Amino acid sequence: MEYYDIHNHILPGVDDGSQSLEESMAMIDIAYREGTRNLVLTPHYMRGRNKYTREELRGRFVDFQDKVRDKYPDIKLYLGNEILYEEGVEEDLRAGLIQTMNDTKYVLVEFNIRISYNQIYQAVRKLVGARYRPIIAHVERYRSLFKHVDRIEELIGMEAALQMNISSVYGGLLDDDARWCKKLVKEGYISFFGTDAHDLESRAPYIQDYLGWIRKKCGEEAIEEMFVTNPEKMLRNEYLE
Numbered sequence: 648m649e650y651y652d653i654h655n656h657i658l659p660g661v662d663d664g665s666q667s668l669e670e671s672m673a674m675i676d677i678a679y680r681e682g683t684r685n686l687v688l689t690p691h692y693m694r695g696r697n698k699y700t701r702e703e704l705r706g707r708f709v710d711f712q713d714k715v716r717d718k719y720p721d722i723k724l725y726l727g728n729e730i731l732y733e734e735g736v737e738e739d740l741r742a743g744l745i746q747t748m749n750d751t752k753y754v755l756v757e758f759n760i761r762i763s764y765n766q767i768y769q770a771v772r773k774l775v776g777a778r779y780r781p782i783i784a785h786v787e788r789y790r791s792l793f794k795h796v797d798r799i800e801e802l803i804g805m806e807a808a809l810q811m812n813i814s815s816v817y818g819g820l821l822d823d824d825a826r827w828c829k830k831l832v833k834e835g836y837i838s839f840f841g842t843d844a845h846d847l848e849s850r851a852p853y854i855q856d857y858l859g860w861i862r863k864k865c866g867e868e869a870i871e872e873m874f875v876t877n878p879e880k881m882l883r884n885e886y887l888e
């Protein structure tokens with residue numbers, strides 16, 4: 648299976664992720680060995696605090712893509728942004744300042760960790776109202792969603808898709824966070840996984856150890872849906888099922 652990683656900070660020198668081409672290439676080496684063949688590079692977008700404009704980002708992306716293609720002709724790269732949701736983000740989207748996922752209507756959106764549920768709800772409503780398709784980045788991180796299946800279902804009902812960081816499924820029975828994550832996965836609430844890789848150490852783009860658990864609990868079909876079929880649909884701007 649040729650896995651997709653739809654959330655990572657591998658594009659060098661643009662945010663708090665990889666700081667050099669060498670580091671980025673070493674991250675790509677890991678991703679390749681892990682079986683990942685398609686990556687959406689998603690540098691942070693923070694209103695008014697970005698190192699590069701969208702155009703500059705695209706230029707740097709094309710340069711990096713050339714380097715990766717030389718070493719791994721079978722890896723495909725795409726570009727997106729991980730957007731920190733703030734007042735006015737919709738205006739920036741409309742003005743074309745933000746890179747959507749592979750130029751589709753899908754946008755990867757993160758929130759402040761302590762955001763209230765009402766604020767998440769309003770943000771999703773606004774984005775959907777503006778005809779975007781929000782993917783909530785690392786949904787397991789927000790305390791206002793923790794153990795609130797009703798809220799999770801409401802967001803999905805509003806056409807938000809949920810992304811989980813793959814390392815979050817790691818943890819034993821006594822680990823409350825890991826238990827909640829596993830429940831979300833098992834019950835089919837998660838549409839996408841990403842590594843959210845930032846470096847070669849604590850946040851490197853490993854997937855195989857975690858895939859083992861998901862495969863055991865949810866089966867191969869679920870893996871294919873979350874790691875291949877859904878990303879393919881998203882990158883073609885199609886609706887998920």
Ligand SMILES: [Fe+2]
Nearest residue numbers: 654655729843
């Ligand atoms: Fe991220």
